[in-house]
Amino acid sequence: MAASVESHLARILTTGERLAAAGRRPDETVALADALDRVLASDVTALAPVPPFTNSAMDGFAVRAADLAPDDGSPVTLPVTGDVAAGREPDPLAPGTAQRIMTGAPLPQVADAIVPVEDTDHSPGPGPAPDRVRIDRRPEPGAFVRAAGEDVAVGDPVLRAGDRLGAAHLAAAASVGHSRLPVRPRPRVLTVSTGDELVAGGERPTGASVPDSNSVLLGALVTTAGGEATHVRCRDDVGAFRRLLDQNLDDVDLVITAGGVSAGAFEVVRQALEGTGVAFGPVTMQPGKPQGFGTLRAPDGHEVAVASLPGNPVSVFVSFHVLVAPLLAQLAGTRIETRTFEVTVRRGWSSPPGRTQFAPVVVSREEVAGDGLVGGLSAGFGGSLVAEPAHPHGAKSHFAASLARANALAIVPAERTEAKVGDLLEARAV
Amino acid sequence: MAASVESHLARILTTGERLAAAGRRPDETVALADALDRVLASDVTALAPVPPFTNSAMDGFAVRAADLAPDDGSPVTLPVTGDVAAGREPDPLAPGTAQRIMTGAPLPQVADAIVPVEDTDHSPGPGPAPDRVRIDRRPEPGAFVRAAGEDVAVGDPVLRAGDRLGAAHLAAAASVGHSRLPVRPRPRVLTVSTGDELVAGGERPTGASVPDSNSVLLGALVTTAGGEATHVRCRDDVGAFRRLLDQNLDDVDLVITAGGVSAGAFEVVRQALEGTGVAFGPVTMQPGKPQGFGTLRAPDGHEVAVASLPGNPVSVFVSFHVLVAPLLAQLAGTRIETRTFEVTVRRGWSSPPGRTQFAPVVVSREEVAGDGLVGGLSAGFGGSLVAEPAHPHGAKSHFAASLARANALAIVPAERTEAKVGDLLEARAV
Numbered sequence: 001m002a003a004s005v006e007s008h009l010a011r012i013l014t015t016g017e018r019l020a021a022a023g024r025r026p027d028e029t030v031a032l033a034d035a036l037d038r039v040l041a042s043d044v045t046a047l048a049p050v051p052p053f054t055n056s057a058m059d060g061f062a063v064r065a066a067d068l069a070p071d072d073g074s075p076v077t078l079p080v081t082g083d084v085a086a087g088r089e090p091d092p093l094a095p096g097t098a099q100r101i102m103t104g105a106p107l108p109q110v111a112d113a114i115v116p117v118e119d120t121d122h123s124p125g126p127g128p129a130p131d132r133v134r135i136d137r138r139p140e141p142g143a144f145v146r147a148a149g150e151d152v153a154v155g156d157p158v159l160r161a162g163d164r165l166g167a168a169h170l171a172a173a174a175s176v177g178h179s180r181l182p183v184r185p186r187p188r189v190l191t192v193s194t195g196d197e198l199v200a201g202g203e204r205p206t207g208a209s210v211p212d213s214n215s216v217l218l219g220a221l222v223t224t225a226g227g228e229a230t231h232v233r234c235r236d237d238v239g240a241f242r243r244l245l246d247q248n249l250d251d252v253d254l255v256i257t258a259g260g261v262s263a264g265a266f267e268v269v270r271q272a273l274e275g276t277g278v279a280f281g282p283v284t285m286q287p288g289k290p291q292g293f294g295t296l297r298a299p300d301g302h303e304v305a306v307a308s309l310p311g312n313p314v315s316v317f318v319s320f321h322v323l324v325a326p327l328l329a330q331l332a333g334t335r336i337e338t339r340t341f342e343v344t345v346r347r348g349w350s351s352p353p354g355r356t357q358f359a360p361v362v363v364s365r366e367e368v369a370g371d372g373l374v375g376g377l378s379a380g381f382g383g384s385l386v387a388e389p390a391h392p393h394g395a396k397s398h399f400a401a402s403l404a405r406a407n408a409l410a411i412v413p414a415e416r417t418e419a420k421v422g423d424l425l426e427a428r429a430v
Numbered sequence: 431m432a433a434s435v436e437s438h439l440a441r442i443l444t445t446g447e448r449l450a451a452a453g454r455r456p457d458e459t460v461a462l463a464d465a466l467d468r469v470l471a472s473d474v475t476a477l478a479p480v481p482p483f484t485n486s487a488m489d490g491f492a493v494r495a496a497d498l499a500p501d502d503g504s505p506v507t508l509p510v511t512g513d514v515a516a517g518r519e520p521d522p523l524a525p526g527t528a529q530r531i532m533t534g535a536p537l538p539q540v541a542d543a544i545v546p547v548e549d550t551d552h553s554p555g556p557g558p559a560p561d562r563v564r565i566d567r568r569p570e571p572g573a574f575v576r577a578a579g580e581d582v583a584v585g586d587p588v589l590r591a592g593d594r595l596g597a598a599h600l601a602a603a604a605s606v607g608h609s610r611l612p613v614r615p616r617p618r619v620l621t622v623s624t625g626d627e628l629v630a631g632g633e634r635p636t637g638a639s640v641p642d643s644n645s646v647l648l649g650a651l652v653t654t655a656g657g658e659a660t661h662v663r664c665r666d667d668v669g670a671f672r673r674l675l676d677q678n679l680d681d682v683d684l685v686i687t688a689g690g691v692s693a694g695a696f697e698v699v700r701q702a703l704e705g706t707g708v709a710f711g712p713v714t715m716q717p718g719k720p721q722g723f724g725t726l727r728a729p730d731g732h733e734v735a736v737a738s739l740p741g742n743p744v745s746v747f748v749s750f751h752v753l754v755a756p757l758l759a760q761l762a763g764t765r766i767e768t769r770t771f772e773v774t775v776r777r778g779w780s781s782p783p784g785r786t787q788f789a790p791v792v793v794s795r796e797e798v799a800g801d802g803l804v805g806g807l808s809a810g811f812g813g814s815l816v817a818e819p820a821h822p823h824g825a826k827s828h829f830a831a832s833l834a835r836a837n838a839l840a841i842v843p844a845e846r847t848e849a850k851v852g853d854l855l856e857a858r859a860v
Contacts, residue, residue, distance in 0.1 A: 036650045052640055059694040085666065085696050087626030089638045102694045104627065104741075106638045124693045126701060151832075159834060167650035168833040168860075171743055174643035179630075196517030197534065200609075208519045208536045210482055213604035220466045220597035236515065263554045264489040264532045266515050271556060311534075313601055339795060341771060341815065365769060385771065402581075403598040404589060430598075 002282040002289075004414075005322065005356050012293055012307070012323055016330035019253070019295070019305055024333075025185045032170045037226060038183035039334045040169070044159040047177030049149030054107045056084075057144040059124060061098040061133055062111035065141040075121075076135045083129040084108060100129040107145055114144035152176055164226065164334050187331040189227040190252040191218040192244065194259040194268050195311060196236045214258040214316050221320045225328045227254070234268070236260065241272045249298035253331050256324060259311025262290040269308050278306050284414055285322065286355040287315040293323075305331070317403055318358045321430050338428055343387040343410060345423040351412040359419065360406035361387040363427060387427060406430060432712040432719075434844075435752065435786050442723055442737070442753055446760035449683070449725070449735055454763075455615045462600045467656060468613035469764045470599070474589040477607030479579035484537045486514075487574040489554060491528040491563055492541035495571040505551075506565045513559040514538060530559040537575055544574035582606055594656065594764050617761040619657045620682040621648040622674065624689040624698050625741060626666045644688040644746050651750045652686070655758045664698065666690065671702045679728035683761050686754060689741025692720040699738050708736050714844055715752070716785040717745040723753075735761070747833055748788045751860050768858055773817035773840060775853040781842040789849065790836035791817040793857060817857060836860060 003011075027041035056062065062084065068076050082099035084090040084106065092109035093099055099108050100122075107114075117124045121134040152158065158176050159169055165181070173181055191214075198212040215231045222229035232248070234241050245255065260269035261280055270280050270292065278294030292308030305327060309319040326336045343363050351357040363385050390406035408427040412419050419425060433441075457471035486492065492514065498506050512529035514520040514536065522539035523529055529538050530552075537544075547554045551564040582588065588606050589599055595611070603611055621644075628642040645661045652659035662678070664671050675685065690699035691710055700710050700722065708724030722738030735757060739749040756766045773793050781787040793815050820836035838857040842849050849855060 032646050033649060036653060048641070053638060059692075083695075085626065086640075087628075087638050087666070100695070102696060103692070104625075104640070124695075126695055126697070129695070163834070166834070167647050167654060168747060168836065170650050171643040171647035171747075172832075172834045174641050174646040175743065177641060195534075196515065198517075208483060208517055210516075210534070211478070211604050211607060213601040216462050216604040217597050217601035219463060220600050223466060224597060236517070262489075262533070265513075265530070265554075265556055265559070266532060267556070313605065317598060317601075339793075402602075404593070404596070404602045406598065 002284045005283060005285045008283045008291060008293070009323055009326065012327050013330065015293075015295060015305060016327040019303060020330045020333065022303065027182045027184055029180050029182050031180050032174055032178070035165050035170055035181045035183055036167070038165050038181075038186075039226065039332050040159055040161055040163045040165055041182040041184045041333070042161050043157060044173055044176075044178060044181065046152045046154050046156045046158055049154050050152040050175055051146050051148055051150065054148045055104050055146050056101045056107060056114045057103065057146050058114050058116040059103050060101060060114045060116040060118075060144065061120060061122075061135070062090075062093060062101045062108050063098045063113055063115055063135070063139065064093060064095060064111055065113040065139055065143070067096050068135065068138045076138065077132050078135065080129050080131060080133050082108065098133055098135075100133075112141050112145065113139040115139050116144060162334050184333040187227045187254055187328055188252045189222045189229050189328070190248050190255045191215065191222065191229050191231045192234055192241075192255065192257045192269075193218070193231070193311070194234045194236060194241065194257060198233055200233070213313050214311065217313055217316055218256055218258060218320070221317070221325075222256070222328070225325050226332050226334070227328055236266050236268045238268055238272045241268050245272075245296065246299060249296060249304050250300045250302075252304060254328065255296070255304060255306045256320075257292075257306070257308045258316050261292050261308045261310055273306070273308065278308060280308065284355045285318075286352050286357045287312060288319040288322070288358070289355065291319065291323070314360065314403055317360070317430075318409060321409060321428070322358055340411070340426045340428045341385065343385045343408070343425055343427045345388075345410075345419045345421055345425060346386040347388040348418060348420045348423075349389045350418045351416055353417050354414055356414045357412035358409040359412060360390040360403055360430070361408050361410040361427065362390050362405055363387045363408045363410075385427075387425065432714045435713060435715045438713045438721060438723070439753055439756065442757050443760065445723075445725060445735060446757040449733060450760045450763065452733065457612045457614055459610050459612050461610055462604055462608070465595050465600060465611045465613055466597070468595050468611075468616075469656065469762050470589055470591055470593045470595055471612040471614045471763070472591050473587060474603055474606075474608060474611065476582045476584050476586045476588055479584050480582040480605055481576050481578055481580065484578045485534050485576050486531045486537060486544045487533065487576050488544050488546040489533050490531060490544045490546040490548075490574065491550060491552075491565070492520075492523060492531045492538050493528045493543055493545055493565070493569065494523060494525060494541055495543040495569055495573070497526050498565065498568045506568065507562055508565065510559050510561060510563050512538065528563050528565075530563075542571050542575065543569040545569050546574060592764050614763040617657045617684055617758055618682045619652045619659050619758070620678050620685045621645065621652065621659050621661045622664055622671075622685065622687045622699075623648070623661070623741070624664045624666060624671065624687060628663055630663070643743055644741065647743055647746055648686055648688060648750070651747070651755075652758070655755050656762050656764070657684070657758055666696050666698045668698055668702045671698050675702075675726065676729060679726060679734050680730045680732075682734055684758065685726070685734060685736045686750075687722075687736070687738045688746050691722050691738045691740055703736070703738065708738060710738065714785045715748075716782050716787045717742060718749040718752070718788070719785065721749065721753070744790065744833055747790070747860075748839060751839060751858070752788055770841070770856045770858045771815065773815045773838070773855055773857045775818075775840075775849045775851055775855060776816040777818040778848060778850045778853075779819045780848045781846055783847050784844055786844045787842035788839040789842060790820040790833055790860070791838050791840040791857065792820050792835055793817045793838045793840075815857075817855065
């Protein structure tokens, strides 16, 4: 009985949730510069406020609003008793005076408003502060003043455990006083490609041998997803495969195998693992129909997830994105965010009945005459996203060399047998 | 006279194109495992065909179609003289016989068709080959045979110079016989944050000092964009700033400065560089209005691009994505692909008249009841993408700590003064 993609994925995620909770290794603490792309281990709150002190939002003059009579349209002239640049602590404002002040510089004590330089007789730009300034427009109390902690108060939540840390996360942490962050350990992944025919990727194949492109593919996919990949290649020998697992399971959180899972006479992964905690069977997806998933107990007692994918490189690619990447996110301690978007089919292809197809496609923005796109900037609307199959002949699953062109997987529902020109499909970026 | 974003970007890209052509350093050659995310330096063609030899597309039996009379509905039984697994070179097929064969295994010479195991009296799955096989459905010549080079012939183009290498690119290179690839050197970027108020990111600020979050932000943005960042911090001292450039320009392709470019009394970057090859002036964008761009001549004679951004972290973030990332892509030797998509405004905000606004927003998929999303899989259509401002109070530009939530910049055209609920806007992922 074939499983639907949804039910197979749900089973994987249930297991992943359990393993992520059970098998958590100690967190690490790393400097901000080393935290890029890592997963935050705990919530981060502000150690320091933003802004760190009350400051000016404009280049201008700091005044006390009460020193100036209500605005009757007539200008007021005040003596200028100070010049406050960023980074300097100013003297308190003497009543009835002004201090020149730059954007971001600390507001002098007593002062409670900023008069922008444009509302005075002083010229903006480089040059000494004047002795006196004429104020043409009187400010309300608080005008152009940024209060300490206005954006973030000490103790405010800033980042959430599970965030995958990008540039803006790291800058936010720095701005609230952090120099190091606690991060989760990267999931350790053993990738295994199987087959007597495989030779190391890049070796020139001879006779009946085939370059092992899956080791390269899985290694890069795991790295991109935030895992640490170790690769081994295994011949079609059940004993050798079992020994290989015994030797490596202690050191990993997840095993991904490629090949040896379908219904042939020599299916090493299936023959070695059937009857253990790993179950094999068809999933109604294309490519990637034969699948295995479950867990194994390592010699040291910890439970290791095992995802057994078919060996065809396009099946590996699709199975990884649809089934393994969400699991890897769980094991990494981060959230799963698979955003889909809508595409219009520009060149059609066929899809097998009864299977959800994940077709590698090239998605591009439909060009609309005269929309003035410069480097992706568009003031108008540049038409919808259109998809065409990554391989010129259609969505066959063994066309590894065409996969590099694909930037998305278009999803053809199981009840449809083709993607016709003009059809709307969901797609997900890869 | 303020420049539009389009014209400012066009000027940057014209310079970038010139520098990328003039200043090219030698390419490197790296192993596939080290080539992830690097930029391919030359076109890659196939050294080996895909498939590397003619093979079977199914588990079944290899036969010579001419040995079998035209199909009259009656079965034919043949002796089985071999068992071909993947990785083994088979003996030639004796006329009037069959050989069992597995998916991907080499087709024996003389054989020209495959009978799938389902069309015989033999059971699929593990077990020895039979002595004889009954063929229930006779194949056409070529049935289920994959010819050597059917997907990719030797010499076929596989990857293009300028591709940024992802997992599928590396797997494609491996599958056509490459173990190493020529890649372009990463652009070397000096990032400079300026201001007497800055202290190292993560140091607890005291008095009038502010954590230098821009060094962290720019370092991570440059790394993510494929560059190599070196960071220096400079106080508000024109002489110190010039000396710093003199000491570093020989070693870099691009300088990005943050701060010191607007119209205040102490604008170190502007005062140090105005009148050189770097021009300063307003660009009609929000945030990021004050901008500087141009080139400087390093002591060793090579020309270095200089992008001078305002110092506010949100301005740095937006300016980097809109103006610097395309330049960095040029210097890296890759193509610029800024894909935009359409979002519907779910919570509105205001935008300054006459400036194109790039508002940091959180884009999510509108939830539609009962569409059965599991981990982003959807067989139906899950509604449109909706955007809301990343900061609860709107699109102000100094709310650094909220930037981490943003996953896109929504673009509000210059002629509009607000993004109203229900408006359609272009957005770009960040």
